[in-house]
Amino acid sequence: MRGYLKYFKTELMVGLQYKAAAIAGICTQLFWGFLFCLLYEAFYSYANVDAITYREVITYVWLMQAFFSLIYIKIEDAEIIGKIKSGTVAYELCRPYNIYFWWFVRLLSRKYAHTLLKSFPVFVFAFMLPSAYRLSFPISFEALILFIITIILGSFIVVGISMLIHIISFFTLESKGIASIIASIGGVLSGMAVPVPLLPLVLINITKYLPFRLIGDTSFRIYSGNIGIIEAKQTIILQLIWVVILIGFGLLLLNKALKKVCLQGG
Amino acid sequence: MSYISVKHLNKEFKVAQRGSGLKNAFKSLIKRKYKIIKAVDDISFDIEKGEIVGYIGPNGAGKSTTIKMLCGILKSDSGAMKVAGFDPFKDRVKYVKNIGVVFGQKSQLWWDIPVIDSFELLKSIYKISDEEYNKTKDELVKLLELENLLSTPVRQLSLGQRMRAEIAASLLHNPKILFLDEPTIGLDAVSKLEVRRFIKEINRKRQVTVILTSHDMTDIEALTNRVIVIGHGKKLYDGTLTGIKKKFSSGRRLEIIYRDLVNEPVIKGTKIIEKGNNKVVLDVNIDEISISSVIKKYTDVCDIEDVNIINEDIDNIIVKLYKGYDL
Numbered sequence: 001m002r003g004y005l006k007y008f009k010t011e012l013m014v015g016l017q018y019k020a021a022a023i024a025g026i027c028t029q030l031f032w033g034f035l036f037c038l039l040y041e042a043f044y045s046y047a048n049v050d051a052i053t054y055r056e057v058i059t060y061v062w063l064m065q066a067f068f069s070l071i072y073i074k075i076e077d078a079e080i081i082g083k084i085k086s087g088t089v090a091y092e093l094c095r096p097y098n099i100y101f102w103w104f105v106r107l108l109s110r111k112y113a114h115t116l117l118k119s120f121p122v123f124v125f126a127f128m129l130p131s132a133y134r135l136s137f138p139i140s141f142e143a144l145i146l147f148i149i150t151i152i153l154g155s156f157i158v159v160g161i162s163m164l165i166h167i168i169s170f171f172t173l174e175s176k177g178i179a180s181i182i183a184s185i186g187g188v189l190s191g192m193a194v195p196v197p198l199l200p201l202v203l204i205n206i207t208k209y210l211p212f213r214l215i216g217d218t219s220f221r222i223y224s225g226n227i228g229i230i231e232a233k234q235t236i237i238l239q240l241i242w243v244v245i246l247i248g249f250g251l252l253l254l255n256k257a258l259k260k261v262c263l264q265g266g
Numbered sequence: 267m268s269y270i271s272v273k274h275l276n277k278e279f280k281v282a283q284r285g286s287g288l289k290n291a292f293k294s295l296i297k298r299k300y301k302i303i304k305a306v307d308d309i310s311f312d313i314e315k316g317e318i319v320g321y322i323g324p325n326g327a328g329k330s331t332t333i334k335m336l337c338g339i340l341k342s343d344s345g346a347m348k349v350a351g352f353d354p355f356k357d358r359v360k361y362v363k364n365i366g367v368v369f370g371q372k373s374q375l376w377w378d379i380p381v382i383d384s385f386e387l388l389k390s391i392y393k394i395s396d397e398e399y400n401k402t403k404d405e406l407v408k409l410l411e412l413e414n415l416l417s418t419p420v421r422q423l424s425l426g427q428r429m430r431a432e433i434a435a436s437l438l439h440n441p442k443i444l445f446l447d448e449p450t451i452g453l454d455a456v457s458k459l460e461v462r463r464f465i466k467e468i469n470r471k472r473q474v475t476v477i478l479t480s481h482d483m484t485d486i487e488a489l490t491n492r493v494i495v496i497g498h499g500k501k502l503y504d505g506t507l508t509g510i511k512k513k514f515s516s517g518r519r520l521e522i523i524y525r526d527l528v529n530e531p532v533i534k535g536t537k538i539i540e541k542g543n544n545k546v547v548l549d550v551n552i553d554e555i556s557i558s559s560v561i562k563k564y565t566d567v568c569d570i571e572d573v574n575i576i577n578e579d580i581d582n583i584i585v586k587l588y589k590g591y592d593l
């Protein structure tokens with residue numbers, strides 16, 4: 001356990017070095033945040049929506065921009081894929097740790113590093129905007145606590161999914177295709193395009209059976225009060241179940257991959 | 267039972283085959299053809315504690331595959347393997363605490379962080395106590411002259427510096443067995459000598475069992491006398507390097523520098539390669555005539571000032587050996 005923690009810290013420090021990337025990221029996030037705000041302002045002035053209010057959507061938009069790196073599914077780590085392709089993975093297998101959890105920690109630390117770099121400036125900016133576009137404070141202290149718990153559990157779910165994408169490259173050596181399919185489906189179903197309550201009913205029903213909406217959507221709505229405290233607590237249980245399922249499946253798949261792993265050259 | 271015991275080890279790889287061109291590319295989308303390659307074919311050997319063993323063979327012979335199976339990375343298809351009382355693949359996590367590994371072409375250090383941070387990380391991974399860590403680290407740093415490199419990020423090290431750091435990293439947790447897969451690849455002469463000196467030192471001081479693969483025969487010659495030669499996945503030879511030399515090189519080259527020679531003696535079993543000013547170089551076939559009798563024949567007719575016996579270059583011998591086995 002100490003090893004994993006130390007590794008998390010080391011990787012976090014490495015991740016925090018990339019300041020230029022962070023500045024570029026912040027600009028992108030602010031741009032999109034602003035664009036979404038204008039879009040929803042126009043939308044809400046013509047439509048009547050019961051599922052989620054304008055204020056809640058604005059809060060939703062800014063939280064998503066602040067935590068974008070945490071919830072976005074993508075190939076996090078070209079290095080892991082590179083290790084698999086080049087065979088450097090051999091070294092990892094010579095270490096007394098569970099390679100699944102080791103990489104899990106690595107992906108997680110990357111996500112946290114990026115988020116730590118980006119979220120703070122986005123928060124500051126979003127709190128200072130004119131009231132129409134401003135990020136609201138959490139609806140209650142309890143909601144804030146639940147928001148923090150669910151966003152952390154959500155990050156475990158993203159990394160669980162991300163790990164599956166990385167492990168698949170043991171079999172295919174190329175997982176960009178699979179990653180982009182999962183990223184676009186997952187993106188829509190986790191509310192990255194529009195908040196889940198604004199999706200067509202069919203899709204809303206689908207999201208109930210998939211882990212994606214538990215990644216960001218539910219947390220953002222807990223923050224603004226769109227989801228009540230009781231449902232929020234149920235969300236946590238649901239998240240835990242998905243974390244267990246994803247990690248279990250990942251472990252299984254990786255074990256299978258390692259049995260047929262073939263390392264050439266060198 | 268031996269410290270490392272390998273019995274009838276087998277490993278096959280399935281390699282996808284595809285003809286060239288667009289047509290074949292489409293064909294292989296639907297149906298793939300595979301070729302089975304026997305990377306390791308019924309290999310057995312024993313290694314005792316504290317030995318240094320050179321594991322040699324041409325490219326693609328199955329060296330690295332064997333090493334990877336010994337490290338617990340690859341699962342063998344059949345055969346039994348016991349290393350320090352463990353089954354490497356089955357008991358991987360427990361087993362790997364006992365081994366150190368250096369793959370010359372790959373890096374185990376973290377690219378973006380200083381060497382010392384990599385060491386600290388390894389300390390946590392292997393759960394090394396502070397006291398033991400400091401002791402081992404100081405010893406390794408001194409032996410490998412790493413003082414000035416410790417705070418440099420790995421990506422800024424030269425290959426020679428990196429290799430020294432790699433070896434130190436592989437020994438931090440005091441492993442009982444060290445696997446070195448081409449540790450001197452790409453190194454300059456000075457770094458090579460350094461690495462060799464160090465491997466010897468570690469073997470002597472800590473009784474670390476070393477298994478070494480290399481294409482550089484001078485590495486092997488400098489470090490060990492026991493070699494295992496494999497080719498096409500099969501074990502061809504297991505014994506001393508001197509044994510190989512005897513088997514595949516019957517010749518010695520003799521250089522004699524003399525004074526006052528009137529008539530060059532004609533000696534059966536020798537061939538004059540070069541003759542110059544008071545100097546002769548001959549190839550001696552030691553199956554026909556001993557070196558001492560050749561020298562004696564010369565002393566009979568002249569004053570000898572100096573004699574050099576030149577052994578055949580080990581690389582040439584290995585080439586002969588590979589040819590002998592039709593590799």
